[in-house]
Amino acid sequence: MDGTAKILKYEFHNILRSKWMIGYAIFFLVITDGLFRFVGTDAKVILSLMNIILAVIPLASIIFGAMYVYHSREFIELLLSQPIGRKNIYWGIYCGLSLTLSAGFVAGTGLPFLLEGVIDAEYLSALMLLLTAGVLLTWIFTALAFWIAVRYEDKVKGIGAAMLIWMFFTVVYDGFILLVIYWFDDYPLEPAIIGMSLANPVDLARVMLLLKFNVSAMMGYTGAVFHQFFSASTGLGVSLSVLILWAVTPFLLGLRYFQKKDF
Amino acid sequence: MIRIQSLEKHYQKLHVLKSINLSVEPSKITAIVGPNSAGKSTLIKSILGLVFPDRGDISINGERVNGRWDYRRKIGYMPQLARFPENLTLKELLALVRDLRHHPDDTDMELFEVFNLGKEWDKPIRTLSGGTRQKVSAVIAFLFRPSILILDEPTAGLDPIASSNLKDKILKERDLGKTFILTSHIMSELEELSEHIVFLLEGKIFFEGLTDELVRYTGERNLERAIATLMKGRPVWTELQKS
Amino acid sequence: MYAGVASAKDLIVGKGGEFSTIRSAIESAQDGDRIIIKSGVYREGALEIHRSITLTGEGKAVLDGENKFQILTVKASGVTISNLTFENVGVSYVQDNAAIKLIESYNSAVIDNRFRNAFFGIYLSKSGFCTIRGNDLIAAAEKEASSGNGIHLWNCHDITIENNSIQHHRDGIYFEFVKRSTITGNHSIGNLRYGLHFMFSDTCVYEDNIFKNNSAGVAVMYTKKITMKRNRFEDNWGAASYGVLLKDITGSDIAGNAFVNNTVGIHAEGTSRNRIAGNEFLNNGWAVRIMANSTDNVFSQNNFIGNAFDVATNSRQNYNVFDSNYWSAYDGYDLNRDGVGDVPFRPVRLFSLLIEQYPTALILLRSFLIDLIDAAESVIPALTPETLADANPRMRRLP
Missing domain, CATH: 2.160.20.10 (Single-stranded right-handed beta-helix, Pectin lyase-like)
Incomplete structure (x- = not known):
């Protein structure tokens, strides 16, 4: 653990000075500030942010993450020749990137809210959930990126795989849900759709946030079922746990691969 | 003493190391030579734990090292190509490795002074030339006074002065009792440095012994020619093995 | 007496x-x-x-x-x-x-x-x-x-x-x-069913009232010649809740009202020849949901701002007029700077049509995929009513 902390310290130091990291934070800052200027109210800003976050964070995390691992190869080799366990190295590098990305996102998004000053108590919890979802998505897609990048030696292959995974979770999967709804229109689909949402972190984050904004009322019976599941504290607990599981699983798979990998 | 026993390694179908048995004598310089893709780097990396062999044992001073990492405390390593986190300055990089080693008081900054790296102190690594990075890599390898040094093409990319500085340092440390494993394509260099030589071809050890011995047996003038003869003609080889 | x-x-x-x-x-x-x-x-x-x-x-x-x-x-x-x-x-x-x-x-x-x-x-x-x-x-x-x-x-x-x-x-x-x-x-405010509920009640005038947070909103039915002005329909949010549900309403004037935070701002069924003008539709789930049996209604000079769906309908046909409204979702341009957008605005999203048929699909709201589909549909309308468009969308919010 000691090795991890030391690597982490230097990762922070290193990443926080890099241009793309600053760009990433500024991106969220500009978007959020822009939304405040042009869209107005807290609720609308949060809802509009949600769209952006759900598309941008997975993409940025998975691409940055993969690039970062490829880029850090020599550094990893340097570390590997030092008396440090591989587990510590993986932890250190993963946490270094995912925590700085999360910090960049939270700072970039949160700052305009702080500057605007008044956050309605009603929307404060929505904002918190939005930030939590964004942070969890960062962890999830960084973990996926690390897994891909340690698996595929070839950078082009790795980045390609990362793009495909992003496409799958943000576009293809929802197309599949749509087909299921179309095919099985006559059946009570709600439990199946809840299950399918849990199986995709992007959808899960989206549904969780949607219901936070009480969109369930628009969904009639389906909405009621979803609301019942997701708004209960158990539902929220389940959702957050599943999101965390979504980060832990690829992380462990990547770690296992990394521990056996030849450099 | 480093002992390697029946070491096997495949990369997918490629059989890279074929039942390698090797003892590296303490306080000596052992050179590993061979043509490209003979398995030199794989062997070195196996000792370091960067590559996991399929089978076989590696022990250092009688202790098995497979899958462990703390033994690397005793090893200084200079990779073939030295690259570091680009945004760190030299100062920060050295601070980092010192930090990773829990800030020992007694570090060896001799090479740092010899290479005159003080003037690069505050520059980010990305602005340093390839040669300078190689120097930094050498400094780090010697920094913690390891008892074993593994140097992969240590003089590649260094100017003649730096190169001879490094060689002086290697000999000096050898005399102090350090064990060296090194690879190089520059045979004159090996002739100058190493008393022991391991010749690796297609994943097998074809020769292991004293450098002089090798030159003598092949009947060539120097190591370079001796090696070239080895690579070209197997007959000499078989003869050699018989003796 | x-x-x-x-x-x-x-x-x-x-x-x-x-x-x-x-x-x-x-x-x-x-x-x-x-x-x-x-x-x-x-x-x-x-x-x-x-x-x-x-x-x-x-x-x-x-x-x-x-x-x-x-x-x-x-x-x-x-x-x-x-x-x-x-x-x-x-x-x-x-x-x-x-x-x-x-x-x-x-x-x-x-x-x-x-x-x-x-x-x-x-x-x-x-x-x-x-x-x-x-x-x-x-x-x-x-x-x-x-x-x-x-x-x-x-x-x-x-x-x-x-x-x-x-x-x-x-x-x-x-x-x-x-x-x-x-x-x-x-x-x-806060009534168990409707804030206002009437049927068969012609020629009545409703002005400056506030209907807020009623669980089903307001429902008005089978009536002619209503005047509804400057009322607020607010926070009527629920699975079967309406800012105003218009059923078989004809020849009425609905003007200058505010519909804010309702599941549905106006839901119109069998409702014809009404003027809906100068209203504010703000942050509703659906601003206007108009069924195919509603005809000859004129929606003009309204503000549609921040609604999940501005207009939804269950048909490819359109017999109503949308003209000179302000739509916050409009992303057209105004080259001659006359305050009127140069390309028409189509307020019906393909997705809204989809969920009329498959309500469960609403779970995909704000999915990237849906945004892509809607974007494609708005370029080449294939399934949404082609004539349901505002030819003179305002560039600025109407006062």
């Missing part, structure tokens, strides 16, 4: 008065008399008025129905009831017990009374030219079946209902067969 005016007198009930009960005062009152009820709680069961008298409270005069009775039944014209507090009307599943029930009463007035825990509050049947003003009604309705309406009119005409506040009843204001009435400045 007119003879009585000359000899009108005050009858005092309660402390220091000649009557100890309201009942005895009512029994001895003649047309034109005024009964003044002093502070106190009066538990006298069901009272009936058969003469043109005034009943007014002084201080806090409470008429308590003890959860058993209809409190006051008026079967005369020219009756004024003011400044009284009515409490605890008896809940009945067979008859509509009310705090005040006017039957075949004309020129009567119910003014500045308080109603607490009334089953029905003010109930008018077959009456006309009455005024209901400044009353404050709060019930504690929990279930629809055991609750009554705040102000309930059946078969009435020329009634004025103004500046009342109605909360936690079943329907805030309920009309059936009411003509030529005016409803102004009322607040109907």
Whole structure:
């Protein structure tokens, strides 16, 4: 653990000075500030942010993450020749990137809210959930990126795989849900759709946030079922746990691969 | 003493190391030579734990090292190509490795002074030339006074002065009792440095012994020619093995 | 009645008065008399008025129905009831017990009374030219079946209902067969069903009212020639909740209203030839949901801002007109800077059409995939009604 902390310290130091990291934070800052200027109210800003976050964070995390691992190869080799366990190295590098990305996102998004000053108590919890979802998505897609990048030696292959995974979770999967709804229109689909949402972190984050904004009322019976599941504290607990599981699983798979990998 | 026993390694179908048995004598310089893709780097990396062999044992001073990492405390390593986190300055990089080693008081900054790296102190690594990075890599390898040094093409990319500085340092440390494993394509260099030589071809050890011995047996003038003869003609080889 | 005016007198009930009960005062009152009820709680069961008298409270005069009775039944014209507090009307599943029930009463007035825990509050049947003003009604309705309406009119005409506040009843204001009435400045909030609910009630005027947080919003049906102006329909948010549900409404004028935070701003079914102009649709789930059996409605000069869906419909055909509205979702341009966008705006998203058919699909709201599909559809309309477009979308929010 000691090795991890030391690597982490230097990762922070290193990443926080890099241009793309600053760009990433500024991106969220500009978007959020822009939304405040042009869209107005807290609720609308949060809802509009949600769209952006759900598309941008997975993409940025998975691409940055993969690039970062490829880029850090020599550094990893340097570390590997030092008396440090591989587990510590993986932890250190993963946490270094995912925590700085999360910090960049939270700072970039949160700052305009702080500057605007008044956050309605009603929307404060929505904002918190939005930030939590964004942070969890960062962890999830960084973990996926690390897994891909340690698996595929070839950078082009790795980045390609990362793009495909992003496409799958943000576009293809929802197309599949749509087909299921179309095919099985006559059946009570709600439990199946809840299950399918849990199986995709992007959808899960989206549904969780949607219901936070009480969109369930628009969904009639389906909405009621979803609301019942997701708004209960158990539902929220389940959702957050599943999101965390979504980060832990690829992380462990990547770690296992990394521990056996030849450099 | 480093002992390697029946070491096997495949990369997918490629059989890279074929039942390698090797003892590296303490306080000596052992050179590993061979043509490209003979398995030199794989062997070195196996000792370091960067590559996991399929089978076989590696022990250092009688202790098995497979899958462990703390033994690397005793090893200084200079990779073939030295690259570091680009945004760190030299100062920060050295601070980092010192930090990773829990800030020992007694570090060896001799090479740092010899290479005159003080003037690069505050520059980010990305602005340093390839040669300078190689120097930094050498400094780090010697920094913690390891008892074993593994140097992969240590003089590649260094100017003649730096190169001879490094060689002086290697000999000096050898005399102090350090064990060296090194690879190089520059045979004159090996002739100058190493008393022991391991010749690796297609994943097998074809020769292991004293450098002089090798030159003598092949009947060539120097190591370079001796090696070239080895690579070209197997007959000499078989003869050699018989003796 | 007119003879009585000359000899009108005050009858005092309660402390220091000649009557100890309201009942005895009512029994001895003649047309034109005024009964003044002093502070106190009066538990006298069901009272009936058969003469043109005034009943007014002084201080806090409470008429308590003890959860058993209809409190006051008026079967005369020219009756004024003011400044009284009515409490605890008896809940009945067979008859509509009310705090005040006017039957075949004309020129009567119910003014500045308080109603607490009334089953029905003010109930008018077959009456006309009455005024209901400044009353404050709060019930504690929990279930629809055991609750009554705040102000309930059946078969009435020329009634004025103004500046009342109605909360936690079943329907805030309920009309059936009411003509030529005016409803102004009322607040109907947090009712169990509708804030306003009427049917078969032509030529009524609704102005400056607030209908807020009613669980089903407002529903108006089978009616012609309504005027609805400057009302607020707000926070009517629920699975079957509407800012306004228009069913079979024709020839009406809906203008200058604000529809804010409703599941559906306006839901129109079988609704034709109405003018919907100058309204503000803000942050609704659907701003306007218009079914295919609605025709010849004109939507103009409205602001559509921040709604999840601006317009939804269940058909590829369109028989309504959308013109010169402001749409916050419009991303066109205005090269000649005349304040009107140069390309038409199509407010119907493909996704909204999809969820009309497959409501479950709404779970994909704000999915990247849906955004892509909508973007594609807006470039080449294949499934959404092609003619449902605003040819003159405003670039700026209309005042």
